[in-house]
Amino acid sequence: MNKTTTPILILLVLLIAVVFQSAFIVQQTEKAIVLQLGKPDNNVYAPGLHFKIPFIQNVIYFDSRLLEYDAQPAEALTKDKKALVLDNYARWRIVNPLLFYQTVRTIPGAQARLDDIVYSQLRAALGRYTLTEIVSTERDTIMQMVTKRSSSLIKAYGIEIVDVRIKRTDLPPENQRAIFGRMRAERERQAKQYRSEGQQESITIKSLANRQRTVIIAKANKEAEIIRGQGDAIATKIYAESLGKDEEFYNFQRSLEAYKDSFKNNTRIIVTPDNKFLQEMQ
Template sequence: MKKLIISILAIIVIVLSTSLFQVSEIQNAVVIRLGKPKRVVTEPGLYVKVPFMDDVRYFDKRLLNYDAAPKGIIIKGKKSIVIDNYARWRISEPLLFLQSVQNIAGAQARLDDIVYSELRREMGKYTLTEIISSKRDFIMENVTKESREKAKSSGIDVIDVRIKRVELPQENEKNIFKRMDAERNQQAKKYRAEGREKSLEITSQADREKTIILAEAYRKSEELKGEGDAKALEIYANAYNRDPEFYKFMKTLETYEKIMGEKTKIILSTDSELWKML
């Protein structure tokens, strides 16, 4: 009797353990009965299922990352670039997700096709400069929008698509570097030529101003000098007119100073004015 009770209790425990399942806050669940979807559980809690007939598949509610391998793309002008992109997404409809891609690996493959196709289509309209600068945000908004629309049919909600980096193929890097170097050198030569031209213009202007300033200063100095000489002559004249004999004496001394040195010999007659003064 005890064995029977124990067996019954064991069966009850097994049945209860296989008839209950738990869904956490970060999960959705799909109950499958005999291979066919029965119901979708989106709220956390403890639920009942039919033992041995129902199977439960769990799907993450959180944001998931899709990180693609770098791939080549042809852009405007038939130039090749290599892009490394990623996307953030979530499972929006668990049942549709299960029926279309089944699991995360299938979703990653589906996203790879969708995102890469949209990147090729959108980036093919622009040049490399536009892709990495002015049009980058606009391009990614369009890629995200179109990828979201196409992924809806698989129960996937694409939140955001972004580019981590853009690279040039190895064979193009050297050619582009040489062209960029030549363009920068040409621009530098232009700036140097403009600088020399501006320098000559400034130097010429400074020389002209210098000549004008010096000429004006010389003219002014000559005027002042003339005025000084005239004033000196006037003072001398006034002074000498007061005593003509003294004036004659001073002028004779000045003459002596000019014509006589340490070794000068002068022969004078006794009636000479110079002799009289001596």
């Protein structure tokens, strides 16, 4: 290598370094600003190839896409003085990188401002509605109003809020315990009412069944007595007719019945041989 080519190579390397330090590319999803000795040059650079003064200026890139901020749950009061724990989020984007850098500088700084503004607007909006309206009927209206007002207030920071939504609404722990206690007492009251109504219905059914049983048994006994009386009358008639035809057979039948009634359970009877009671055995 001769003395002529060495300076040329050094100059070429320096030229390449200067070009690399001068050129910068902004992606399609980004916007950029250039700082000169720590101060912005009041220009916003769109996607594409751009140039800056090497070693003096530096580039800061900002995401131009929609960003999401998930806020920490916080309490708010409704119109009817009910406390709610709100878990909300916001979708936002940087519309003016220069103003953004001059006011909040970083994403965490922007999120801090978002937290203050969105929460204050949510709390103010919820204070105009009752708990039932917030949970069911007026939720979309509230979200649209909060989004519009929050975006208007945060415009001074180069930010646009696209949407604010409530992910979840809860009651504070002490309110939950009180509500659960009321719900439990209400369910116990209903259970007692159902039990008392069931017992009353059970007593009514049992009383009706017992009355029907008593009536059925009485009718059955009545019919049984009638049938038994009719049978006894027929039997008596038959006996009378049959025994009337033969007096000796009647006496024999009556003696057998007397023996049957007398000689029970090993009964002992002492009589004389000529006793009339034993005449049918002689």
